[in-house]
Amino acid sequence: xxxxxxxxxxxGMLHAAAAQDRPAPVIVCFKNPDALKRDTLISAxxxxxxxxxxLGAPIRTVYGECPQIRAFVVGFVAxxxxxxxxxxxxxxxxxxDAILPDTRIFFRAAAAMxxxxxxxxxxxxxxxxxxxxxxxxxxxxxxxxxxxLNCEFLTERQLLATR
Ligand SMILES: [Zn+2]
Numbered sequence: 001x002x003x004x005x006x007x008x009x010x011x012g013m014l015h016a017a018a019a020q021d022r023p024a025p026v027i028v029c030f031k032n033p034d035a036l037k038r039d040t041l042i043s044a045x046x047x048x049x050x051x052x053x054x055l056g057a058p059i060r061t062v063y064g065e066c067p068q069i070r071a072f073v074v075g076f077v078a079x080x081x082x083x084x085x086x087x088x089x090x091x092x093x094x095x096x097d098a099i100l101p102d103t104r105i106f107f108r109a110a111a112a113m114x115x116x117x118x119x120x121x122x123x124x125x126x127x128x129x130x131x132x133x134x135x136x137x138x139x140x141x142x143x144x145x146x147x148x149l150n151c152e153f154l155t156e157r158q159l160l161a162t163r
Contacts, residue, residue, distance in 0.1 A: 025058040026134070029066035034078040036107055041076070043123020044130065050163055051131045054149060055138060072101040072137060074130055080106045087112075089154065090129045092136055099140050103133040113156050125159040 028048065030041060045061045052059050066073055080088045087109050093100040110125045111117040135150045136142065144152040151158060 023057040025060045026055075026138070027066065027068055027071040028059055028061050028130070028134070029071045029073045030061060030063050031073060031075045032063070034076060034107070036076045037119055039119040040107075040123040040126065043120045044127040045123075047124045047127020047162065048130055048134075050127075051149065054163075055131065055134060057138065059134075070101060072134060073103065074133075075104045076107050076126070077104050078106070078108050080104075080109065089113075090133050092133045094142070097140075099137045099142070101137055103130065103137075105129050105133075110159065113154075113159060115156070121160060124162060128154065128159050128161060 030045075032041065041063075048059050048061065062071075080086060080091070084091060084106075088106060089110050090103055090105045092104075093102040105126055107122065107126060110129060111122050114121050114125060132150055132154065144150050146152075148158055148161060
């Protein structure tokens with residue numbers, strides 16, 4: 001808990017420093033412990049790139065090890081742990097009021113919402129779920145503004161949106 005708080009505050013300070021010139025890129029680290037297919041990951045990466053403007057920051061994706069302390073870590077996990085409802089799509093860690101750059105995306109729950117869970121469609125859905133969690137982190141808010149980037153509950157149509 002204590003360590004989490006310190007990391008959260010440090011990330012906030014680095015963002016404040018970078019805000020003086022153009023927005024610093026957000027480094028997104030993909031971790032794939034449950035062997036999600038590569039084509040799906042690439043489709044998720046493309047989907048993320050499409051929302052850069054609307055998130056207000058360029059996004060760089062790396063696989064595996066994170067090069068920077070303030071990188072946003074995305075772990076692709078097959079199923080949510082028992083503390084979450086079984087249909088939850090993603091969860092981001094928090095410490096007190098801080099939203100931490102540490103997200104799990106539950107890819108079987110996402111696939112179950114799609115009538116055609118092709119590799120590409122799954123990747124688009126995962127990219128949109130990551131965007132939702134990234135919004136919480138970048139804005140440092142737990143709230144949902146109801147926009148299509150940040151609805152509390154995503155429909156199949158919103159999951160497959162390619163904007
Ligand atoms: Zn949310």
